[in-house]
Amino acid sequence: MIIGIDGNEANNKFRVGVGKYAYELLWALYRKIDIKNEDKMSFQIYLQNTKMHDLPDEREWWTYVKIGSPGWWIEKDLMPYLWSNKLRKNKPPDVFLSPNHYSPIPIPIPSVISIMDLAFHKYPLYFKKSDLFKLKYWTYFSVHQAKKILTISHFTKNEITKYYNIDKSKIEVTYLGIDKVKFNKYVKDKKDEIKKLEIKYGMKGPYLLFIGTAQPRKNLIRLIEAFHEFIKNHEDIKLVIAGMISEGRGGWMYDSTFKIISDLDLKDRIIMTGYISDKDLPILIGGCKALLMPSLYEGFGLPVIEAMSIGIPVVISKNSSLEEIGGKVAIYIDNPYNIDSIVTSLDKLISLGKNELNRKIDEGYKWVRQFNWDNTAKKTLTVLNAFKQ
Structure with a gap:
């Protein structure tokens, strides 16, 4: 099985919010695949910039693919890349994971997206107009295109069903975690x-x-x-x-x-x-x-x-x-x-x-x-x- 992941939020010097989630999730997924890799899983991590040194090292089953350049990267570079692989039957991923609200639209393979919160619905005046437009419309299409949605609390799961009329069975709650090496009583x-x-x-x-x-x-x-x-x-x-x-x-x-x-x-x-x-x-x-x-x-x-x-x-x-x-x-x-x-x-x-x-x-x-x-x-x-x- 091949899993494609947008790794850009993790490949960021200033990791907060979704960036921290994406970074920790990549490392946790990496640790989950043992040396034998009996499930025969492989991961393709798509980046718009050169891989940062603190992301997981490449393995046979874990590779980074640098595509294009910054600037509307998802639609300009990632979407054509995924479609090209699909049309050429060049081993496209079985599923694509976006650790944020935004997925390539349209996408030729099943997509899973992660939603941190929907504050822009509750407090639209608290966002810059350019960001609000992107959040509202791109999130809407990504949500309805996605085969599955990951979110980080039951509260946000209820918000997604409220604002997008999505059946709860389509949404999976995956709580965030703690790096116990860094955060402990000592x-x-x-x-x-x-x-x-x-x-x-x-x-x-x-x-x-x-x-x-x-x-x-x-x-x-x-x-x-x-x-x-x-x-x-x-x-x-x-x-x-x-x-x-x-x-x-x-x-x-x-x-x-x-x-x-x-x-x-x-x-x-x-x-x-x-x-x-x-x-x-x-x-x-x-x-x-x-x-x-x-x-x-x-x-x-x-x-x-x-x-x-x-x-x-x-x-x-x-x-x-x-x-x-x-x-x-x-x-x-x-x-x-x-x-x-x-x-x-x-x-x-x-x-x-x-x-x-x-x-x-x-x-x-x-x-x-x-x-x-x-x-x-x-x-x-x-x-x-x-x-x-």
Whole structure:
């Protein structure tokens, strides 16, 4: 069986969101195929740029195919390539997997796509017009063309059925996972590394941590306003906002974030780090007092389980996928549109006694055992295997 995969999201220096999902999924699939490869599976990973060094090495059953050049690559280069192979009977893939919303249209072989979230349906004004057009229409056609759809939470599965009138049997939930080598309870013991990172970003003293690309649905404005109120009674703590701003594809509509930090005179209390590397991310989480995610909408919320796996309490919104992912372990913000509600949740966090805090941390360790990339790969392979010729 030959499986074709769009590897471009994984072949990216700045991996967040779908990029991280694609990268971890490729590695998990690679690990699933043992040396004997008794199922006789082979993978063709299609790229528009030269393969990055940290992607899996080529094997007889795992190859990279560089096609064309950047710029409308899926339609300009990938689609003609797949059709050419099909028409020439040149061993085309049995199935094509796109780890994002976008598939070649039309495609000559069965396609499987992955959908992270449908925030652009719920909050269209929070997206740039050019991105919104692409997300709305290309996702629509990709969804209806796909033989199977992978998604990362039951919440998003329900969203897909709601917005696209797709039967639930066509959608498979494959939770995201945790790299247990990087994210584990021993990270907090790396005091020297935590100290170096604090010096690097000027994070002297205790800090609360937000992780996410700067964009409107992350609710940063209200978080900053809530933090401004919160520190009136907690003067020694800082807020670190970590995530892409201008790096890579960058964030968007974030000018008001910088403005409110300035207007509220919080430049000495709020640190915006920009993109954090995979190497630094666990250390950054390990040094914080709590992870904050006051989002208006999430398809999963990967930092939530990464923080829990390290033993860091989380304060998250009570909406979208976050209740599903946070379970009974998280501290919830009942109304993330309300600044007082955010402050109340932060106060609840700070007021936790040592025993209650340790209990939450232990519950978090147990809760996140269900999230691992091997399970993600196993479920994904089960879906793909159904198309074996």
